[in-house]
Amino acid sequence: MDGEASAVTQRPTLAAVAALAGVSGSTASLAFSGAGPVSEATRMKVLAAAEALGYAGPDPRAQSLRRGRSGIIGIVVEDALQDAFRDPMSLAMLDGVAAETGNAGAGLLLLSDAGGPQIDIRSAPMDAVILVGCSTRLDESVAVLRKRGMPVVAIEADDMPGVLSISLDNRDATARLARHLLHLGHENVSVVSLPIDGSKIQSPLPADWDALATSHTTRDRLRGLRDVYPEFGGIVAVRSSIEAGRAAGLALLEGAMRPTAVVAQSDLLAIGVIRAAESLGIRVPQELSVVGFDGVQIDELGERDLTTVIQPAQDKGRAAGRAAVELIAGGTPQSTAFTSVLHIGSTTAAKSQP
Amino acid sequence: MDGEASAVTQRPTLAAVAALAGVSGSTASLAFSGAGPVSEATRMKVLAAAEALGYAGPDPRAQSLRRGRSGIIGIVVEDALQDAFRDPMSLAMLDGVAAETGNAGAGLLLLSDAGGPQIDIRSAPMDAVILVGCSTRLDESVAVLRKRGMPVVAIEADDMPGVLSISLDNRDATARLARHLLHLGHENVSVVSLPIDGSKIQSPLPADWDALATSHTTRDRLRGLRDVYPEFGGIVAVRSSIEAGRAAGLALLEGAMRPTAVVAQSDLLAIGVIRAAESLGIRVPQELSVVGFDGVQIDELGERDLTTVIQPAQDKGRAAGRAAVELIAGGTPQSTAFTSVLHIGSTTAAKSQP
DNA sequence: AGAACGGATCGAATCGATTCGATCGAGCGA
DNA sequence: TCGCTCGATCGAATCGATTCGATCCGTTCT
Numbered sequence: 001m002d003g004e005a006s007a008v009t010q011r012p013t014l015a016a017v018a019a020l021a022g023v024s025g026s027t028a029s030l031a032f033s034g035a036g037p038v039s040e041a042t043r044m045k046v047l048a049a050a051e052a053l054g055y056a057g058p059d060p061r062a063q064s065l066r067r068g069r070s071g072i073i074g075i076v077v078e079d080a081l082q083d084a085f086r087d088p089m090s091l092a093m094l095d096g097v098a099a100e101t102g103n104a105g106a107g108l109l110l111l112s113d114a115g116g117p118q119i120d121i122r123s124a125p126m127d128a129v130i131l132v133g134c135s136t137r138l139d140e141s142v143a144v145l146r147k148r149g150m151p152v153v154a155i156e157a158d159d160m161p162g163v164l165s166i167s168l169d170n171r172d173a174t175a176r177l178a179r180h181l182l183h184l185g186h187e188n189v190s191v192v193s194l195p196i197d198g199s200k201i202q203s204p205l206p207a208d209w210d211a212l213a214t215s216h217t218t219r220d221r222l223r224g225l226r227d228v229y230p231e232f233g234g235i236v237a238v239r240s241s242i243e244a245g246r247a248a249g250l251a252l253l254e255g256a257m258r259p260t261a262v263v264a265q266s267d268l269l270a271i272g273v274i275r276a277a278e279s280l281g282i283r284v285p286q287e288l289s290v291v292g293f294d295g296v297q298i299d300e301l302g303e304r305d306l307t308t309v310i311q312p313a314q315d316k317g318r319a320a321g322r323a324a325v326e327l328i329a330g331g332t333p334q335s336t337a338f339t340s341v342l343h344i345g346s347t348t349a350a351k352s353q354p
Numbered sequence: 355m356d357g358e359a360s361a362v363t364q365r366p367t368l369a370a371v372a373a374l375a376g377v378s379g380s381t382a383s384l385a386f387s388g389a390g391p392v393s394e395a396t397r398m399k400v401l402a403a404a405e406a407l408g409y410a411g412p413d414p415r416a417q418s419l420r421r422g423r424s425g426i427i428g429i430v431v432e433d434a435l436q437d438a439f440r441d442p443m444s445l446a447m448l449d450g451v452a453a454e455t456g457n458a459g460a461g462l463l464l465l466s467d468a469g470g471p472q473i474d475i476r477s478a479p480m481d482a483v484i485l486v487g488c489s490t491r492l493d494e495s496v497a498v499l500r501k502r503g504m505p506v507v508a509i510e511a512d513d514m515p516g517v518l519s520i521s522l523d524n525r526d527a528t529a530r531l532a533r534h535l536l537h538l539g540h541e542n543v544s545v546v547s548l549p550i551d552g553s554k555i556q557s558p559l560p561a562d563w564d565a566l567a568t569s570h571t572t573r574d575r576l577r578g579l580r581d582v583y584p585e586f587g588g589i590v591a592v593r594s595s596i597e598a599g600r601a602a603g604l605a606l607l608e609g610a611m612r613p614t615a616v617v618a619q620s621d622l623l624a625i626g627v628i629r630a631a632e633s634l635g636i637r638v639p640q641e642l643s644v645v646g647f648d649g650v651q652i653d654e655l656g657e658r659d660l661t662t663v664i665q666p667a668q669d670k671g672r673a674a675g676r677a678a679v680e681l682i683a684g685g686t687p688q689s690t691a692f693t694s695v696l697h698i699g700s701t702t703a704a705k706s707q708p
Numbered sequence: 709a710g711a712a713c714g715g716a717t718c719g720a721a722t723c724g725a726t727t728c729g730a731t732c733g734a735g736c737g738a
Numbered sequence: 739t740c741g742c743t744c745g746a747t748c749g750a751a752t753c754g755a756t757t758c759g760a761t762c763c764g765t766t767c768t
Contacts, residue, residue, distance in 0.1 A: 125424055
């Protein structure tokens with residue numbers, strides 16, 4: 001119960017090292033950081049004292065207060081962490097981000113927007129924040145961050161004031177896919193969409209999805225489809241995965257008004273839909289055309305070549321990481337809009353004439 | 355161009371807020387943190403002053419210095435980040451870690467052991483560190499952390515002094531798989547192993563792998579195989595993925611002395627090997643038995659039921675996360691050893707009599 | 709009424725380093 | 739020999755908050 005125990009446990013500080021070495025604290029600091037002129041003899045003395053005391057180097061917490069920077073960049077994903085990294089796209093993006101931030105010597109702090117008592121986005125010691133596909137639901141937190149002068153970069157998120165944005169032509173790319181289907185003669189097209197909000201259940205696409213959707217990416221892609229097919233229905237999958245796509249595909253294809261083409265909002269979902277079709281004895285592309293989104297090389301496809309749009313996922317991540325680093329350094333990087341490339345494979349064909 | 359020139363000059367501090375509110379800094383602090391008795395009137399005054407000044411709340415950096423805790427737990431993976439999360443196992447583990455640390459209100463700082471100028475493991479403002487499958491190569495960094503009094507938890511890593519360990523029966527589990535094959539009459543068994551070190555190239559398993567291997571997990575699993583088959587060869591895959599397994603499988607099965615059974619060190623690799631066999635016209639399990647490791651439900655398997663060992667990946671993560679949290683709180687959690695369960699599926703069969 | 713009590717508030721020390729400006733010599737050219 | 743400059747070192751302020759102990763004052767108990 002006495003304070004002695006804690007006193008014994010006390011870790012040495014730079015001041016203690018300086019005292020033992022017989023130099024001032026400032027000199028000891030210089031000896032460690034290497035900045036500023038320190039004679040070799042003094043440096044040795046300080047290092048020896050540190051060794052003797054078991055001093056492990058400057059406390060990062062004190063450093064980050066004094067320097068005003070912590071070397072940490074936060075990355076906020078909308079889903080739970082496990083979902084976020086299930087999709088190869090997210091991974092590629094994360095990868096790009098990590099490459100750039102790593103280069104700048106910064107660490108990545110994983111934060112999840114959804115659920116759970118995670119650390120508060122507003123009170124983590126970060127130098128900048130990257131939002132990934134986050135909705136306006138985060139507006140409040142973002143406002144706090146902005147108030148604090150924290151640089152914020154958003155990848156495929158709603159526009160928020162003061163936030164640098166890295167965007168993708170989700171709407172236009174989907175429209176291009178849709179027009180491809182239109183040219184092939186398809187009239188009855190359905191969507192298998194990514195989740196439109198935080199709920200984790202598969203359901204028919206609600207008619208008022210435009211108002212309901214909180215996921216920026218999902219909504220934009222739906223809009224692109226609507227641009228070409230003003231009327232369409234579909235299923236909202238629980239996540240971006242093959243299994244979720246299969247489940248949604250089954251729900252869609254077992255119905256009475258079976259579509260002749262399906263627009264899946266990710267390649268994983270598309271593969272799932274194709275699987276579902278196969279298990280129902282529906283031939284792709286003869287009886288059903290399927291398109292995806294992302295352009296990820298998935299070896300689960302077998303001989304198939306998926307019609308999809310290829311997006312530069314890793315580049316998006318790199319751009320975001322670089323922007324964050326530049327913002328921290330006081331630069332003024334520009335918002336960037338990436339475009340995807342239509343890739344026509346062998347999973348789409350002209351609508352068969354009945 | 356946003357009109358916040360004044361804000362850019364100098365961000366308000368708690369002291370400024372206190373001054374405007376006409377109270378002392380200590381009172382203002384109490385008003386924000388909620389700890390300690392503050393009259394409602396005073397609290398309102400402080401909050402109003404904060405609002406007027408655009409004060410966004412206490413600076414996390416200063417807080418973490420004063421409180422001695424940053425609310426951040428570091429997680430160090432051996433691979434590059436992209437590889438680390440490619441494998442569903444890693445994800446499940448990360449997921450378990452995130453669940454527990456999230457519950458405790460801590461954020462997860464992603465650090466990579468391998469390559470690149472990542473933030474220095476030794477100088478990040480963390481409260482604890484979780485090492486995932488890290489080798490003794492990290493010994494030096496870990497020593498520094500220990501010196502600093504930082505709690506360290508290691509999942510499937512080499513034993514390091516002062517480090518709490520969460521382990522898996524990699525060796526014994528592999529031995530059980532091997533004995534299963536032995537009982538089935540297999541004599542010519544090869545391995546498709548995970549990388550044994552940082553190099554990213556596929557190669558034949560070197561004879562002196564026990565000395566060369568820096569990956570704890572890989573080595574333990576190889577040892578388990580050796581316990582049953584003193585002599586065996588194989589291929590080192592570039593990573594844990596279906597594609598890598600297929601490539602390694604091709605290299606293995608195209609050779610002259612084709613094995614009658616393959617021990618793959620992960621389910622992903624096993625699936626790849628099966629694919630390779632199929633593409634070569636080798637029937638599984640009639641002509642080739644294949645076993646995996648992990649017990650992950652992969653829907654790429656089709657009708658197949660992989661013989662493997664099922665490990666509690668998420669539980670491992672949870673245990674590590676919980677241990678880290680307890681250590682931070684000053685507790686003394688125990689090291690935990692997890693065991694995996696042999697699952698005999700349909701990818702193994704008795705060696706065919708020629 | 710006086711003492712004891714307890715809630716609200718304040719002052720000052722503290723967390724552990726970084727960094728600016730000043731100081732102090734030693735070497736150097738004039 | 740006298741400044742003068744440059745390199746090494748030191749003192750002190752600073753980063754922005756938390757928190758311990760003391761103070762002040764309105765209540766309540768006896």
